[in-house]
Amino acid sequence: MTKTILDVEELGVTFRTETGEVPAVRGVSLTVAPGETLALVGESGSGKSTVALAAMGLLSGNARITGRVAIDGTDIVGSTTGKSGAAGKAGAAGSSGAAGKAGAVELSRLRGRTASMVFQEPATALDPLTRVGAQIVEVIRNHRPVSKAAARQEAVELLRRVGIPDPARRAAAYPFQLSGGQRQRVVIAMAIANDPSLLIADEPTTALDVTVQAEILDLLRELAADAGTGVLLVTHNMGVVADFADRVAVMLSGEIVETGPVEQVLLRPRHEYTQRLLAAVPRLAVAEPGESAAQASTTVSARPSAGVTPAAEGSAGEPVVRLRDVSVVFGRGGRAVRALDQVSIEVRAGETVGLVGESGSGKSTAARVALGLIAPSAGAVSLFGADLRRTRGRSRRRLRAGIGVVLQDPVASLDARMSVAECVAEPLRVHRSMSARQRRSRVEEVLDRVRLPRALADRAPRELSGGQRQRVSLARALVLDPRLLVADEPTSALDVSVQQAVLEVIAELQADLGFACLFVSHDLAVVQRFAARVVVLRAGRIEEQGRTDATLLHPETDYTRRLLAAVPVPDPAVQRRRRAARQAVAGAGA
Amino acid sequence: MATLWYLVRRVAQAVLVIFLVTIVVFALLHALPGGPARGILGAQATAQQIATFNHEQGLDKPVVAQYFYYLRTLLHGDLGTSYTLNEPVSTLIVQRLPKTLVLTVLSAILGLLLAIPLGMWQAVRRNKPFDYAITTLSFVAYATPVYFFGLILVLVFSQALRWFPSQAPQGDTLGQVLANPAGLVLPVVAGAASMVAVFSRYMRSATLENLAEDYVRTAKAGGARQRAILWRHVFRNSLTPVIAMLGYYVPVLFGGALVVEQLFNYPGMGLLFWSAAQSSDYPVLLGCVLVISVATVIGTLLADIVQRVIDPRVVAGKS
Numbered sequence: 001m002t003k004t005i006l007d008v009e010e011l012g013v014t015f016r017t018e019t020g021e022v023p024a025v026r027g028v029s030l031t032v033a034p035g036e037t038l039a040l041v042g043e044s045g046s047g048k049s050t051v052a053l054a055a056m057g058l059l060s061g062n063a064r065i066t067g068r069v070a071i072d073g074t075d076i077v078g079s080t081t082g083k084s085g086a087a088g089k090a091g092a093a094g095s096s097g098a099a100g101k102a103g104a105v106e107l108s109r110l111r112g113r114t115a116s117m118v119f120q121e122p123a124t125a126l127d128p129l130t131r132v133g134a135q136i137v138e139v140i141r142n143h144r145p146v147s148k149a150a151a152r153q154e155a156v157e158l159l160r161r162v163g164i165p166d167p168a169r170r171a172a173a174y175p176f177q178l179s180g181g182q183r184q185r186v187v188i189a190m191a192i193a194n195d196p197s198l199l200i201a202d203e204p205t206t207a208l209d210v211t212v213q214a215e216i217l218d219l220l221r222e223l224a225a226d227a228g229t230g231v232l233l234v235t236h237n238m239g240v241v242a243d244f245a246d247r248v249a250v251m252l253s254g255e256i257v258e259t260g261p262v263e264q265v266l267l268r269p270r271h272e273y274t275q276r277l278l279a280a281v282p283r284l285a286v287a288e289p290g291e292s293a294a295q296a297s298t299t300v301s302a303r304p305s306a307g308v309t310p311a312a313e314g315s316a317g318e319p320v321v322r323l324r325d326v327s328v329v330f331g332r333g334g335r336a337v338r339a340l341d342q343v344s345i346e347v348r349a350g351e352t353v354g355l356v357g358e359s360g361s362g363k364s365t366a367a368r369v370a371l372g373l374i375a376p377s378a379g380a381v382s383l384f385g386a387d388l389r390r391t392r393g394r395s396r397r398r399l400r401a402g403i404g405v406v407l408q409d410p411v412a413s414l415d416a417r418m419s420v421a422e423c424v425a426e427p428l429r430v431h432r433s434m435s436a437r438q439r440r441s442r443v444e445e446v447l448d449r450v451r452l453p454r455a456l457a458d459r460a461p462r463e464l465s466g467g468q469r470q471r472v473s474l475a476r477a478l479v480l481d482p483r484l485l486v487a488d489e490p491t492s493a494l495d496v497s498v499q500q501a502v503l504e505v506i507a508e509l510q511a512d513l514g515f516a517c518l519f520v521s522h523d524l525a526v527v528q529r530f531a532a533r534v535v536v537l538r539a540g541r542i543e544e545q546g547r548t549d550a551t552l553l554h555p556e557t558d559y560t561r562r563l564l565a566a567v568p569v570p571d572p573a574v575q576r577r578r579r580a581a582r583q584a585v586a587g588a589g590a
Numbered sequence: 591m592a593t594l595w596y597l598v599r600r601v602a603q604a605v606l607v608i609f610l611v612t613i614v615v616f617a618l619l620h621a622l623p624g625g626p627a628r629g630i631l632g633a634q635a636t637a638q639q640i641a642t643f644n645h646e647q648g649l650d651k652p653v654v655a656q657y658f659y660y661l662r663t664l665l666h667g668d669l670g671t672s673y674t675l676n677e678p679v680s681t682l683i684v685q686r687l688p689k690t691l692v693l694t695v696l697s698a699i700l701g702l703l704l705a706i707p708l709g710m711w712q713a714v715r716r717n718k719p720f721d722y723a724i725t726t727l728s729f730v731a732y733a734t735p736v737y738f739f740g741l742i743l744v745l746v747f748s749q750a751l752r753w754f755p756s757q758a759p760q761g762d763t764l765g766q767v768l769a770n771p772a773g774l775v776l777p778v779v780a781g782a783a784s785m786v787a788v789f790s791r792y793m794r795s796a797t798l799e800n801l802a803e804d805y806v807r808t809a810k811a812g813g814a815r816q817r818a819i820l821w822r823h824v825f826r827n828s829l830t831p832v833i834a835m836l837g838y839y840v841p842v843l844f845g846g847a848l849v850v851e852q853l854f855n856y857p858g859m860g861l862l863f864w865s866a867a868q869s870s871d872y873p874v875l876l877g878c879v880l881v882i883s884v885a886t887v888i889g890t891l892l893a894d895i896v897q898r899v900i901d902p903r904v905v906a907g908k909s
Contacts, residue, residue, distance in 0.1 A: 056811055058807055058810060058811060104815075104816070105815075108810075108813045108814065108815050109813065110813070111810065111811050111812065111813040112811060112812035112813030112814075113813055116811060116812065117808075117811040119804060119807070119808060119811075121804055124803060124804040124805065125804045125805060125807075125808045126805055126808065127805040127808075127809065127823045127827065128805070128827065128901075128903060129823075129826050129827055129900065129901060129902070130822070130823065130826075135809075138809070138812065138814065138818075138822065139812035139813065139814075142812060142813040142814055142818075143813055174902045174903070176902075176903050187808065190808070190812055191811075191812075193812075
């Protein structure tokens, strides 16, 4: 390669914290050529975002940076020390105040012009008090001497280019008036406002629904191809990598362990970690375009069935929980929102029912109705055969004791001031009269079941990793031997390898204990692996439901088909075909 | 349209709150030891005198009837008559309220003009010597009683340096007071001191919070310079919590005026309140309480409206 737009050499980043120096990135070297997309992948804490921020010079003040980063030949890191060697670099790091100041103007000239960035969280990436058009105008006028009116004209044009409908009117909107996908389009419009040669995208689609993700990725691909922009794509999603990248660099604990063309890394990984990582990725079994139904189902049954509980199939008897024609309306009058509309769901003992849909489809609301946390505006909920509306006080509490719940955020759902043992024991205190010793032994028993070492019992939740914390939540949910487990996105905040372990624990316990499980997830691959039946929700209504292997392979409705088509699979060749098929359908529809 | 409806609703709420305040004030009036009669006629009054007084004032009627009578006189602007000054309370307050407003508003403006940039600057220079110095000073200023701080001002700027008079401008009308601006300097500064201390803290923490927000990083990634980021984005976003606090700060300002006016012999409501308290002049005290309550309600209403203007999310009911 003759020319590179991004050149990172031996980058090292250490954060100074109250507890000492924390190394985040060590000896990272990579390049991005014009028109090329390099995906930087890895799990949380691997340092991939740190590399991206370092490349833009956006690391916080407590970061110590060594090595060299150059964008289009201009040094971002080590610019003042040049080639004076290790001693000079150490000196520059020590007096980063002075060095940083000298580079500040230079840096801001580069940012948003030569190199720009798209961030993960579109909800917070925009100034809430400034109209989106004005925020784009600002980026334009940061770098080019155009009049306000001309810049405003350009901003509208940019909004049109990133696919915002009615851009002239939308330019006057505040960020909160736009959807998540639209906000991300605005962030992209800001990023491409000055035709940068390098685009750094840090998990640009992680916070979005799959269908929106597919659109945003299409948009980025198109923009990059049109202008020959080099892209550094930071992501944890192997499907996104397969969909988008030319080359891949895999990071583990701050270092790059494997680099190569996307086909090679995703299909023939050489490093043991990459192999493990890819093995843990839940794969959506897909009917290839043109493949018949019979062929597809053999593909599914050929999969190793870790996490699937076939025992649940066909289990008869009373449903453990049953929602009948449930509607939920929030608010009143003209502002009323119908979150659920005549939804009927049943879950039987030993069975896992997956609840899928895009954000706002009502899946979490349905889970809350099942938990008895939201009273339905119409319809009936029966729990263990008892009508929830007719039970009050003590009998209602007894019903509640039969439900365990695991929520999405393992940090927020545990009381930070309680020890692990106290967190797990709390339901026992509420619902059972037990001596402290009995409680303790029950807690230890449950910790064993979720495969957490007993030694963790007296630790605080914050001392645990995300996966461990989620297992504490699970232990707490299971401590009363529930007949129903409601899991609302239980693994969405976890890395894939951890996700796999947690799902395995749930499946194993379910096989042992026979509880019913209502499993809410936006991840179709996880649901496909984990749930025997699936309910697809859309805007508060059930779009379709059925056995997972049938519904998610050969869906009956266009909506489910679109949803499935939007999921990127971590095989570049397959994903290319899927994308072509999806775009063909979209093109035909348009 | 939504804004108009909102205004109507908020004003109705404010009226309701003020109505509740009148109930509290009325209850206070009746909770006086021995009732208003004993308070007015003094400890030596005979039972006969008290009974006559109660009859004259309608105090022998049922409490509810008395309340409505009180409310009716209130609506006519009649707050009762001062025992010691022998003048209608409303006249006394109308004379003094504008002067107190001038003092408190000037103090508030001066306080905010200093506090907001100070707080922002502190946030930008967080954990640097400048930040520490201002933090120390504001803690000292916050802990210093207004009375003591005012005395120091008098000692330094009036007695030693002779820059400003120690006595506030006198006079019955606002014009007479404003005709002598030099005399206003020390009272205004004394009133502003604690305001600077409190609001620079608010501004500092609001700015710090906003500097850590993602949108700041986005602006930086778009090539905005530090100064532009501060003034174009962080400033407005940090201002909203400060403005919300301002409404609730109105009674504190009046409380400060009480001390400042007494100290500088400024002929405002604080001084009126102070002397009424010393002579158990209950109608005056309760009149003042009512006025301060109304001012607080109006203050929060104004703060809400300003916030609505700054933050479009408030209009939509999300944040």
